[in-house]
Amino acid sequence: MARTKEQILDLIQAAGVVGAGGAGFPTHVKLNSSPEYVIANCAECEPLIRSDKYLMEMHAEEIVDGMRAALEATGARYGVLAVKEKNHAAVDALERACADDPQINVHLLENYYPAGDEQQIIYEVTGRVIPVGQLPISVGCVVINAQTLRHVAQAVRGVPVTSRNVTVCGEVASPVTLEVPIGTAVDYLIELAGGSLLADPAVIIGGPLMGRVTFDIAHEFVTKTTNGVIVLPKDHPLIDKKNSDFDRQYRIARSACCQCNYCTLICPRSHLGLGVQPHKIMQALTLNRAEVLTDGLSALGCCNCGLCTYVGCNMGLTPNRFIYAVRADLLKKKVKTDKQPAPVNKMRDLVKAPTHRVIQRTGIAAYDVDVPFLSDHRPPAAVRIMLRQHIGAACVPTVARDDRVTCGQCIGAPPEGALGARVHASISGTVIAVTEDHIDIMDI
Ligand code: SF4
Ligand code: SF4
Incomplete structure (x- = not known):
């Protein structure tokens, strides 16, 4: 029996599904839209991580079921599973799982970083670029991570995350x-x-x-x-670059940034015509020369992928931390831009950062x-369920200390009308603590 959009979204909301590959945006909100494409982000672009690789190999049917539910909810015309060609077993499993569905196709990606960035994946699949500050839906797309799609498939069967x-x-x-x-x-x-x-x-x-x-x-x-x-x-070195004192980094950058431009030359958002120029941000910040910014809002296009820092800069500086700080400041001030993307760099394919190079450089x-x-x-034997695992308001506990709970039971929900996602007991047992930010459950 066909389900309405509202019925599918209600099931996804009840199950507490959020974007499992990013910041945890509630999925029932994301799918309450009418895109042309639903793109499954199966790129798993960060080195060393193999979570989605196994998910695709072992649960491809469920990922495709999740895609079908997303297509049904949104009315999208195309479902695309974007996966790296190098993951042969995952590609085979996904191709088998969607073989009989003319609406769903597999799109092969090269092994570069950050192939899973929303902007990159949308460009790879559709040739479209999202204007800075806008959402994928502005170019007719919704992007959902592979793990999230499995959660969607479970949600429509009544199984929470x-x-x-x-x-x-x-x-x-x-x-x-x-x-x-x-x-x-x-x-x-x-x-x-x-x-x-x-x-x-x-x-x-x-x-x-x-x-x-x-x-x-x-x-x-x-x-x-x-x-x-x-x-x-x-x-x-990775820990040092991520964690070293910001003021110390700033002092070093003031004397060591030689304006070689390598950080901008490797920036994947820059190559998509989004105007991101980390070297200009470095110059403006470290020399107190705001006028060198040809586009003061260019930091808004940064996705904090870190390539400029970990691969681009030979001086050991951290331009990503500076540009991200500028971006955070602009967002806090609710600064927006209506600038449209410039043409994509024709050499983009040649300047992508191969993952093996990223691994070596880091x-x-x-x-x-x-x-x-x-x-x-x-x-x-015990778990701690955080009350905020998503973008939006923290959940309000719906259980108290000493309550018995069963795996899958809802134990917290966002305040009425607030953006958020429910949380559920992930093991059966007894609630042993409830605080403002978490609920502890022990298997007793
Ligand atoms: S790559 Fe490093 S030294 Fe060169 S401009 Fe960028 S931050 Fe400065
Ligand atoms: S972190 Fe650096 S390379 Fe990545 S998008 Fe931002 S400026 Fe570009």
Whole structure:
């Protein structure tokens, strides 16, 4: 029986589905639109992370089911599964899963970074570029991550989001990818990967380039958007660049930026005609010369992919941190631009950053190893469900301490009318703590 748009969106909302590959935008809101294309982001562009690779190999049917539900909800004409050609098994599985559906096709991507950036993937599939400050729907597209599509498929069967794939790698004894309950402790994940090889490591939550650094592993838990946990030495260059004192970086940049322009020459958003010029931002900031900015709003087009810093700059500077700070300031002031994109660089294909080069330049080649999928592992005895795992308002708990809960039960919901996504118990057990920002459940 055909379902209405509202019925599908209600099921997705009830299941608490959010963008699992990005900042966690609520999916029922994203799909409440009328695009021409729904594009599945199966690129998994960050090095070392293999979460979506296994998801595609093992659950391609569900990803395609999720795509069908998204097409049904939005009325979109085309469903495109954009996946890197190098992931042969994943490509085969997706092609098999959509073989009988004329509305859904597989689009092959090269192995470059950041192939999974929304702007890049939309350009690769449709040849369109989103004007700075606008959403993909402005060019007739909606982009949904592979893990999110699996959650959508489960949601329309009445199954809420309670688990996701995570890759655990770096300085661990046995790097693995595994499906774990939302709320699993990161130190437990590291234990499942054979334990840390370092006594006092730093950890990147997410991919090596766009992930965030933490030294407080005991207080980190898997959320709906956690795709990777990378254990590194505290003095690893990646950690230093991500974490070093901003004022110190600024002082160094003032004397060391030679305006070589390499940061802009490698910027993938610049090549799409979005006017992003990190070298100009560096010049303006470090020399206090605002007038050198040919377009003062150019920072708005930055996606913080980090290529300018980790691959472009030979002086060890961090232009991505400066341009992102400028961008954050512009967004805070609600500055907007109506500038249309310039023509795409004709040489774009030649200047893409191959992933192997990114791996070499970031000093993570030693960690680029086979990461098997671990299907047989002990579930955690306790989980911590964060009340904000999404863009929008934090959830309000709907359970109290000592309540018994079952896996899949809704335990928190956004305030009435607010943007957000529900959260659910990811294991059965007893609620042992409820705070303003989380709910702890123990298997007792
Ligand atoms: S690549 Fe580095 S040194 Fe060159 S302009 Fe950019 S920030 Fe300055
Ligand atoms: S982080 Fe750097 S390379 Fe990436 S989009 Fe921003 S300016 Fe360009």
